[in-house]
Amino acid sequence: GAGVSQSPSNKVTEKGKDVELRCDPISGHTALYWYRQSLGQGLEFLIYFQGNSAPDKSGLPSDRFSAERTGGSVSTLTIQRTQQEDSAVYLCASSTQQGYQETQYFGPGTRLLVL
Amino acid sequence: AQSVTQLGSHVSVSEGALVLLRCNYSSSVPPYLFWYVQYPNQGLQLLLKYTTGATLVKGINGFEAEFKKSETSFHLTKPSAHMSDAAEYFCAVSWAAGNKLTFGGGTRVLVKP
Numbered sequence: 001g002a003g004v005s006q007s008p009s010n011k012v013t014e015k016g017k018d019v020e021l022r023c024d025p026i027s028g029h030t031a032l033y034w035y036r037q038s039l040g041q042g043l044e045f046l047i048y049f050q051g052n053s054a055p056d057k058s059g060l061p062s063d064r065f066s067a068e069r070t071g072g073s074v075s076t077l078t079i080q081r082t083q084q085e086d087s088a089v090y091l092c093a094s095s096t097q098q099g100y101q102e103t104q105y106f107g108p109g110t111r112l113l114v115l
Numbered sequence: 116a117q118s119v120t121q122l123g124s125h126v127s128v129s130e131g132a133l134v135l136l137r138c139n140y141s142s143s144v145p146p147y148l149f150w151y152v153q154y155p156n157q158g159l160q161l162l163l164k165y166t167t168g169a170t171l172v173k174g175i176n177g178f179e180a181e182f183k184k185s186e187t188s189f190h191l192t193k194p195s196a197h198m199s200d201a202a203e204y205f206c207a208v209s210w211a212a213g214n215k216l217t218f219g220g221g222t223r224v225l226v227k228p
Contacts, residue, residue: 004158031214043205043218056215091158095214104216106151106158 002026004107006092012113013082021077021110025094032075033095033104034059034067038088046090049075082114117142119208121219129227134178134193136222138206141187146208148189149216150180153203162204165189176200201226 005024013019025032034046036059045059049069060066064083069075079086089111093104122137140146147166151159163174170182176199180191189206206219 042220045215048215102214103161103164104214108158
């Protein structure tokens with residue numbers, strides 16, 4: 001079946017612009033996660049959704065970052081007024097959460113470059 | 116703070132040689148443990164995971180890992196490296212409800228012919 005998909009695969013933007021990154025999880029997966037992978041910081045957790053609710057937003061680096069999930073499916077990560085330090089690969093993952101510690105399946109990521 | 120450490124950011128092995136990637140975590144409470152592999156320009160793929168039960172875990176592509184509570188370690192091994200094993204490997208742990216993963220810094224494996 002289809003895996004986690006993310007769009008766009010690459011995004012180049014100018015400093016100060018807003019960007020939206022999209023994640024389509026595996027059908028039926030109730031849990032959805034966003035992570036960021038950057039050279040300086042490695043792989044970092046950003047936010048976790050269970051259904052449409054986000055019980056853990058502790059990894060969002062600033063109030064310029066926000067995310068939402070609708071219909072228990074698609075999620076959008078929005079970065080406002082982008083900065084050069086936002087350049088990274090943004091990874092989305094989903095899981096069934098039927099058992100504690102179900103496997104997270106990752107998408108290919110969106111590579112964001114802020115000029 | 117709870118953390119995950121991977122010893123060695125780069126490892127070079129000869130084809131056919133043993134692959135050993137080290138992972139240690141800092142916590143008094145044993146976490147759930149994972150190894151992921153990332154090929155260039157791709158997402159992360161699960162190699163194996165330890166949750167409960169047998170401490171020696173077998174994964175895909177001939178990899179295995181052993182959870183040693185006394186050493187707070189979860190090292191990844193493969194007896195014989197193949198060229199296709201060249202990739203970056205990440206150890207990850209989860210302590211929290213909600214399954215949030217904390218990753219080590221990653222180890223890039225180079226396989227020499």
